[in-house]
Amino acid sequence: MVFKNKLNCFRQTFCLIFLLFLSGYTVNAQEDLLSLLEEEPTVNYTSAAFKTNRVINLHSIEHTAKGVLDFKISHRFGFLNGGFYELFGLDNASIRLGLDYGITDRIQIGWGRSSFEKTYDGYAKLKLLRQSTGARKMPISASIFGSMAVQTLRWPNPDRENLFTSRLYYTTQVIIGSKINDNLSLQVSPTLVHRNLVATTAVSNDVYAIGFAGRVKITSRLAINAEYIFVLPDQISPDYRNSISLGIDLETGGHVFQLHFTNSTSMIEKGFITETVGNWADGGVHFGFNVSRVFTVVKPKFD
Amino acid sequence: MNFMKIKILAAAILMISAFSVDAQRYFTREAKIDFISDAPMEQIEAHNSSATTVLDISNGQLEFAVLIKAFLFEKALMQEHFNENYMESDKFPKANFKGNIQNPEAVKWGVDGTYPIEVSGKMTIHGVTRDVTAPGTIVISGGAVSASSSFAIAVADYDIEIPSVVREKIAKEVAINVNVNFQELK
Numbered sequence: 001m002v003f004k005n006k007l008n009c010f011r012q013t014f015c016l017i018f019l020l021f022l023s024g025y026t027v028n029a030q031e032d033l034l035s036l037l038e039e040e041p042t043v044n045y046t047s048a049a050f051k052t053n054r055v056i057n058l059h060s061i062e063h064t065a066k067g068v069l070d071f072k073i074s075h076r077f078g079f080l081n082g083g084f085y086e087l088f089g090l091d092n093a094s095i096r097l098g099l100d101y102g103i104t105d106r107i108q109i110g111w112g113r114s115s116f117e118k119t120y121d122g123y124a125k126l127k128l129l130r131q132s133t134g135a136r137k138m139p140i141s142a143s144i145f146g147s148m149a150v151q152t153l154r155w156p157n158p159d160r161e162n163l164f165t166s167r168l169y170y171t172t173q174v175i176i177g178s179k180i181n182d183n184l185s186l187q188v189s190p191t192l193v194h195r196n197l198v199a200t201t202a203v204s205n206d207v208y209a210i211g212f213a214g215r216v217k218i219t220s221r222l223a224i225n226a227e228y229i230f231v232l233p234d235q236i237s238p239d240y241r242n243s244i245s246l247g248i249d250l251e252t253g254g255h256v257f258q259l260h261f262t263n264s265t266s267m268i269e270k271g272f273i274t275e276t277v278g279n280w281a282d283g284g285v286h287f288g289f290n291v292s293r294v295f296t297v298v299k300p301k302f303d
Numbered sequence: 304m305n306f307m308k309i310k311i312l313a314a315a316i317l318m319i320s321a322f323s324v325d326a327q328r329y330f331t332r333e334a335k336i337d338f339i340s341d342a343p344m345e346q347i348e349a350h351n352s353s354a355t356t357v358l359d360i361s362n363g364q365l366e367f368a369v370l371i372k373a374f375l376f377e378k379a380l381m382q383e384h385f386n387e388n389y390m391e392s393d394k395f396p397k398a399n400f401k402g403n404i405q406n407p408e409a410v411k412w413g414v415d416g417t418y419p420i421e422v423s424g425k426m427t428i429h430g431v432t433r434d435v436t437a438p439g440t441i442v443i444s445g446g447a448v449s450a451s452s453s454f455a456i457a458v459a460d461y462d463i464e465i466p467s468v469v470r471e472k473i474a475k476e477v478a479i480n481v482n483v484n485f486q487e488l489k
Contacts, residue, residue, distance in 0.1 A: 065379030
């Protein structure tokens with residue numbers, strides 16, 4: 001009886017030692033170590049649907065990053081159909097100097113001054129949705145944009161009672177866009193422009209329009225942009241046309257150069273949406289550019 | 304009775320060994336990887352503090368997975384260019400390293416101290432895999448395992464193109480610093 005017990009003990013000990021060897025063996029085997037960890041789901045936010053926060057005239061779905069100040073110099077020369085006498089428009093220029101700033105990655109504000117009708121403008125742009133893949137899938141990005149513009153030309157009739165509020169213009173816009181793939185980005189911008197004072201009762205103070213814009217990326221540093229703004233009928237004088245613009249983005253380090261042709265003279269919403277006079281068919285087109293230079297004002301913190 | 308003792312002893316050894324099996328592997332999801340490009344006209348730094356790594360001390364096997372979009376730059380535009388134009392992060396979201404400590408016997412894992420090591424293996428960046436060897440240090444302090452390494456890689460080795468306009472601003476060789484505080488993998 002005692003003997004039998006001893007044998008049992010032997011067996012068990014043996015068994016344990018064998019297990020011990022086995023455990024040592026598995027440890028030494030080479031395997032895919034990272035697969036031991038569960039993959040942590042990450043959200044991959046889509047970036048750079050457009051190269052800057054403007055397509056051409058329209059605001060793009062992109063925002064200025066947090067703590068970054070973007071200084072923009074925008075230029076539109078005269079109409080090409082001015083011919084050789086006007087050196088195809090180069091004798092005249094309309095300019096807007098602007099600053100864009102990212103308070104957060106989702107809130108952008110800006111200010112600008114246009115020579116066209118001596119207009120000051122200020123805006124805020126708030127990102128509502130961010131396109132993403134991975135743990136959270138969102139096919140589109142969306143922002144809401146609001147701006148106010150003050151036209152400061154001298155009153156044409158200083159003798160009558162002129163109200164400051166007559167100088168004001170408001171724009172509200174929803175920007176919905178998607179980077180379809182690496183090369184193609186599209187966006188649509190339903191817009192309402194409100195003019196406090198209009199020339200006649202025949203035109204409306206509120207103007208509804210829809211902007212369409214797209215980008216085709218040719219190389220990592222070159223892209224083609226196009227935009228078209230459709231103003232819904234019977235709101236503005238028939239002398240005004242829909243804005244059509246075509247251009248390229250060129251990127252060189254800290255600068256983005258946007259070179260384009262557009263039939264709009266103004267570079268702010270109330271102007272290029274409701275007061276575009278150029279006609280592409282007879283050369284009523286401006287050559288123009290936007291130059292963007294960014295400065296990091298608030299440096300991000302790293303741990 | 305004697306056999307009983309042996310049995311208990313064997314069970315104890317097994318338990319200890321089972322415990323040490325647990326302590327054979329270390330990992331973290333918060334490894335720090337920095338790189339510095341020191342070019343004549345511009346110094347660029349980027350920081351990543353969410354690299355994943357696993358170390359098996361029984362055989363010195365070491366792996367890293369690094370999310371490229373998790374590199375943070377001081378300038379947002381640089382970060383965008385890094386992901387869009389150079390690393391093509393949507394196409395190649397992660398960089399990987401799979402290799403071994405070449406001299407695992409040089410490290411006394413149970414004893415506090417600083418041990419120089421050499422690591423070699425295969426590094427994949429931008430979809431291109433290269434053999435790399437780098438010096439490093441393992442520090443054991445109060446049972447905690449940490450590791451660091453500094454080495455340089457040539458940008459051209461990984462098919463990352465630098466256009467001529469920024470050639471003075473981006474270094475051909477980028478210095479990489481790795482700092483890991485391991486946790487036990489249970």
